[in-house]
Amino acid sequence: MNTSSSSVKSKSNAERKAIRAERLQLLRRNKAFLVGAFILSFWLLIAVFGSMLAPYPYDAMDFMAVSKKPSGTYWFGTNKLGQDVFSRVLAGTQLIVWMSFLATALGTIVGGTLGLAAGYFKGWFDIVLMRLLEAISAIPVLIVALLAIAALDGQSSGITVGVIGFVFAPNIARTVRAAVLSEAELEYVAAARLRAERTPHILFKEILPNVLPPIIVEFTVRLGYAIFAIATLSFLGAGVEAGSPNWGSQISENWAYIFSNIWWPTLFPAVAIASLAVSVNLISDGLLEVFEV
Amino acid sequence: MKKYILNRLGLSVVTMFIVATIVFFLTHILPGNVARRYLGKSATEDDLVRFNTKFGLDQPLFTQFYRWLRDLLTGDLGTSMAFNKPASELLLPAIGYSSRLALMSFLIIVPLSIAGGIVAAMYRGKLVDRILTVGGLSAAVIPEFVWAVTLILVFGVTLEVLPVTAFPTRGDPTIFSQIEHLILPSTALLLVLFGYIARITRASVIEALESDYMRTAVLKGLSRRRAVVTHVLRNALLPSIAVIASQVPYLVGGLVAVEIVFNYPGFGTILRDAVGGRDYAVLQSGVMLTSLVIVLFQLAADILFAVLNPRIRSRISE
Secondary structure, X not given: OOOHHHHOOOOOHHHHHHHHHHHHHHXXXXXXXHHHHHHHHHHHHHHHXXXXXXXXXXXXXXXXXXXXXXXXXXXXXXXXXXXXHHHHHHXXXXXXXXXXHXXXXXXXXXXXXXXXXXXHHOHXXXXXXXXXXXXXXXXXXXXXXXXXXXHOOOOOHHHHHHHHHHHHHHHHHHHHHHHHHHHOOOHHHHHHHHOOOOHHHHHHHHHHHHHHHHHHHHHHHHHHHHHHHHHHHHHOOOOOOOOOXXXXXHHHHXXXXXXXXXXXXXXXXXXXXXXXXXXXXXXXXXXXXXXXX | OHHHXXXXXXXXXXXXXXXXXXXXXXXOOOOOOHHHHHHOOOOOHHHHHHHHHHOOOOOOHHHHHHHHHHHHHOOOOOEOOOOOXXXXXXXXXXXXXXXXXXXXXXXXHHHHHHHHHHHHHHOOOOHHHHHHHHHHHHHHOOOHHHHHHHHHHHHHHHOOOOOOOOOOOOOOOOHHHHHHHHHHHHHHHHHHHHHHHHHHHHHHHHHHHOOHXXXXXXXXXXXXXXXHHHHHHHHHHHHHHHHHHXXXXXXXXXXXXXXXXXXXXXXXHHHHHHHHOOOHXXXXXXXXXXXXXXXXXXXXXXXXXXHHOHHHHHHHHO
């Protein structure tokens, strides 16, 4: 992605730096943001190094140790197949972190580009796009995703990432469009036009850096929704490979056993989903507060 | 006003048409493949041809689209491939059940969330406010199924105080036992929706509290509480209507997961089965009906908003 540093060349250079320093300062004092960042860093580390920490392969079954309570040998206990719940939670981290990150990045790139274009060109392109977006938002995200996954016959995480990305694009486009509409009226855009800069240059080099804050906030908000949606889809058994250690799949496979008081294969992935989702939310909340100041 | 309503109605029709287009072409993204995907790898060419003729899949795509739209408009929701009976026989009772759950949830969610937003606004910046806003929005990002499973674990299995299915199984259910069975599912939905509605209510109450008319009311000698009840609420609740309507899609999406956990024979369960069984007619009609409900809700909210808000009302009548 284009960072703002490339366009910081005008006289507002020092001014922008000051704003950025002030925002960082505010973030560092925001407790909710810090807690969120701490938990998210924890999960990111697990996503990268988790497989090294896992005491057992996530799919190894031990039929001598079925549905064992959490203990020194099995920290989070074992499930009905004798698989180590701790190792499975570690393995699932990588899946959900990558899938939700890629889906959100895809949605942000597609939606951001559409929003930039709609806000800049206006006219029929904008009208058609906005009508389309309104129609798409009349179908719940989860249901569009289910429909698309059924249509594409996708028991694959790749297809899920694509579907979630495209479903998110309209909302991101709307946010970016709104930000661009007010930017496009400003003098530096008119100046760039008078310099006969090419349109892509104006869109991505002049306007984009100035609408980055709302895009960053929207990205973190959507990242939270992506975690929400991917966990739910995998719980419904859609869009993930069979037998994958996805957190949602782990819960759908094991939750019926909580009635026999075997709560550990359900509770640990549930806590994992909750803490990851909340950490992202705390971060986006903190960013929202700081950027709106 | 009449012109405004007609205008909004027209836009809703356009929206529904676009939804129909998306739903139809999404299902037919891989042309000619529906029969193969439905019948599986072992089906012979003859089977495929017979299946395609039976469901009209041998026609050109646009003819199929036209017929499908025409059928929908005349109330024909297509034929379920899995059960070989009209999709409406599956969908309509299920939607009845889901509406009951949704209504019950709404009756709990809306007053509680609005009350939460008002309390947070009155105690702005205090601990109560932090708990309600940060806690509310944190709860909102945790998926419904995680809440549902956790609620069952705590209240159904550990404490054994509430039923763990959404539907009374034995005997003829009394109203009371029906409501009792819907408490946990509704709570799961509440936890997800509370944060958004409360936050918007809070923001608009704060705005109203800082307004000139509020200052006038207080200077006039009204107590703070009385001023809030008579002046603030009327103005602050308006934005909440719009937000509540915008939450309907999330409520419907959440129903799917909640119904499955609580074993509730609603629309979500049907949809999940239709995805699993590649039952396209049920899927398409199900999504269309869902979108129709959502679009109608948004239409009603927009009109209500305009009727209640004098500023918009006068702008419209100009």
